[in-house]
Amino acid sequence: MTGDLTARDDPVRSDRGDGPEIAVVGAGAVGVTAAYDLARRGADVTVYDSGAVASGSSGRAAGVCYDAVATEPAATLAREAIERFRALSGPETFAFHxxxxxxxxxxxxxxxxxxxxxxxxxxxxxxxxxxxxxxxxxxxxxxxxxxxxxxxxxxxxxAGYADPGAYTACLAENAVAEGATLATHTPVTVETDPPRVVPQDGSSRAVGGVLVAAGAHSKRLLAAAGVPIAMxxxxxxxxxxxxxxxxxxxxxxxxxxxxxxxxxxxxxxxxxxxxxxxxxxxxxxxxxxxxxxxxxxxxxxxxxxxxxxxxxxxxxxxxTPDREPLVGRLREGLYVATGFQGQGFMRAPATGRRIAEQLLGGSGIDAFDPTRFSGDESFRVREGMSVTDE
Ligand SMILES: Cc1cc2nc3c(=O)[nH]c(=O)nc-3n(C[C@H](O)[C@H](O)[C@H](O)COP(=O)(O)OP(=O)(O)OC[C@H]3O[C@@H](n4cnc5c(N)ncnc54)[C@H](O)[C@@H]3O)c2cc1C
The missing domain is CATH 3.30.9.10 (D-Amino Acid Oxidase, subunit A, domain 2)
Incomplete structure (x- = not known):
């Protein structure tokens, strides 16, 4: 077990497991941060991943993190994320340099x-x-x-850098310590109305909310559930x-x-x-x-x-078409966090916390509302670090 994050984090009230049952698809940096924050706030969370923790993009990322962002609310989120990297990191948790x-x-x-x-x-x-x-x-x-x-x-x-695999492993362990269940090597599909995830063994039950944080697979997973996204x-x-x-x-x-x-x-x-x-x-x-x-x-x-x-x-x-992420509610009980344009790791500490709060009834971030697109837009892939509109 890596070190306990709770002592370093902001205090939140947690009546363990008394909150809604939430399924998170994806044990990458975003999914496990959301799971950690959901569990700390009392939700009964299960995180599913088709592979191991950080087996998607989070295990392949460079780990560059910075607050130099020219648009709001991305700049606020970037600043929150850097502050949280600094607060949570340490010799017993993960290194943020x-x-x-x-x-x-x-x-x-x-x-x-x-x-x-x-x-x-x-x-x-x-x-x-x-x-x-x-x-x-x-x-x-x-x-x-x-x-x-x-x-x-x-x-x-x-600014600074961290090993994305180490951050993700640490947050996953702390999510479990806060009461979350981690189901790795468990690919799932998603159904709506009511929201549920379906593992390959066919077992499934309706839950209070599903967060799709499945990285590059999020579009395919949601399309199979009849919910197109612009990514x-x-x-x-x-x-x-x-x-x-x-x-x-x-x-x-x-x-x-x-x-x-x-x-x-x-x-x-x-x-x-x-x-x-x-x-x-x-x-x-x-x-x-x-x-x-x-x-x-x-x-x-x-x-x-x-x-x-x-x-x-x-x-x-x-x-995404406007190079801003898709983070928020897609329909009743169904949420998504993807479309990070190569900057998903550096914002994960803030994005995970914000989407967790929204899943538990808080307000979302309007500019990142995934329903601002219908999902059938045609758009060009443009690199995220670029400083121009091209
Ligand atoms: C080479 C490279 C360099 C990068 N450098 C940086 C950087 O310096 N800074 C930065 O901020 N970002 C960087 N990124 C981007 C960063 O990796 C991503 O934005 C971030 O990791 C996204 O995290 P995530 O949790 O959303 O997705 P992921 O880490 O991809 O996690 C999604 C998880 O969902 C799981 N999954 C998918 N489908 C299913 C299913 N059906 N059932 C169950 N589980 C499923 C996958 O196995 C995966 O583990 C880089 C990316 C790459 C590839």
């Missing part, structure tokens, strides 16, 4: 430079403690990072290379790549495929050319880097 996050555009890339500059203005408007940093100051503060080609850069101290899974790639870099985390918008320190050196990624992927059959291995193409871009930004790629992989993110 505070680390500044820099995002930048190169000289000659006016589109990204303008987008970063206007994004910083909007962040200032709603109190995000991020600011512009001049290239000379960037070079002075982070000598490993090439800055002589930088047109515009932002930096925030409200498309898309494939991204990442790698770990040997390196001697301690900070910052950074995103080069011109090159379309990011990196953060990792116990084995550097974790870096992108390689977004802007097409819908099949969550059952997508290629989990990185493309053969991915490592060489990415390390070229890493060396551009970190000229002293001598890449030695240890491993590379692919995983899925989920896109």
């Amino acid at each position: 505070p680390c500044p996050y820099v995002w930048l555009a190169r000289e000659g890339d006016a589109e990204h430079a303008d987008a970063i500059a206007s994004g910083l203005d909007r962040m200032a408007d709603h109190g995000v403690p991020a600011g512009r940093i001049e290239p000379s100051a960037l070079a002075g503060r982070f000598p490993a990072l090439r800055a002589d080609d930088v047109a515009v850069a932002g930096v925030t101290e409200g 498309k899974p898309y494939r991204v790639q990442a790698l770990v290379t040997a390196a001697d870099v301690t900070e910052p985390m950074w995103y080069d918008a011109t090159a379309g790549c990011y990196a953060r320190p990792h116990p084995d050196g550097l974790l870096a990624g992108n390689g977004t495929e802007a097409v819908e992927a099949d969550p059952d059959t997508y290629d989990r291995d990185a493309n053969p050319e991915f490592a060489a193409s990415l390390t070229d871009r890493l060396v551009h930004r970190l000229p002293d880097l001598q890449p030695d790629v240890q491993r590379a992989w692919a995983g899925l993110c989920t896109a």
Whole structure:
């Protein structure tokens, strides 16, 4: 058992198991956070996963977390999540490593430079403690990072990284300690009216609420229940290379790549495929050319880097038409949390808590209401970290 989170968390009244019976589909970062918060608030929760805890995207994510978000209410949620990462982490729970996050555009890339500059203005408007940093100051503060080609850069101290698998395992264990039941290796389907989940052995019973937090499978699962959602899974790639870099985390918008320190050196990624992927059959291995193409871009930004790629992989993110997530009520007793555009891990501590509160009668987040789309929209997959509308 990893450490007890409750002592570090905000106090909530919990009459264990006296609340409604809730089924959560998906033991990823979002599902187990919701389960933990539901159980702490007295719900009788069962979490189902077709595999192990964190066997979906949460076990393949980079773990980059930051509050530098230019739109509300996503900025508030991002800030809440960072605060909760800080509060819950520790030697006995999971590690959250505070680390500044820099995002930048190169000289000659006016589109990204303008987008970063206007994004910083909007962040200032709603109190995000991020600011512009001049290239000379960037070079002075982070000598490993090439800055002589930088047109515009932002930096925030409200950032850090965590191992998504470790966070998810910790929250799952604490959900169980709070009284939740964890049913791993148990694929389920969902039915509505009344809401219920149906494991493959056919056993099922109506519950007070179902939360579909099934990551890239959420669309398929809900479509089979006759509930379309406007979401498309898309494939991204990442790698770990040997390196001697301690900070910052950074995103080069011109090159379309990011990196953060990792116990084995550097974790870096992108390689977004802007097409819908099949969550059952997508290629989990990185493309053969991915490592060489990415390390070229890493060396551009970190000229002293001598890449030695240890491993590379692919995983899925989920896109929506407006690049905001689908979090909330779909119909009576049926809720969803997906569509995080590559930022689902960094918001999980706040998203899980908010959807748990909504399931127990609280208000949802209007801007994330999944019914703002009918589910049959045609839209392009656009990468989540991008600072422009493209
Ligand atoms: C390479 C890569 C890098 C990333 N980097 C970052 C990052 O730096 N920061 C960040 O914030 N995000 C990042 N992401 C995105 C992040 O991984 C996701 O947004 C986040 O993990 C979503 O969590 P989740 O709980 O919604 O879904 P998941 O972790 O995918 O969990 C869904 C679970 O549902 C289960 N499931 C599916 N269907 C069924 C069924 N029928 N019955 C039972 N269980 C089912 C799956 O097995 C899975 O375990 C990255 C993703 C990838 C692939």
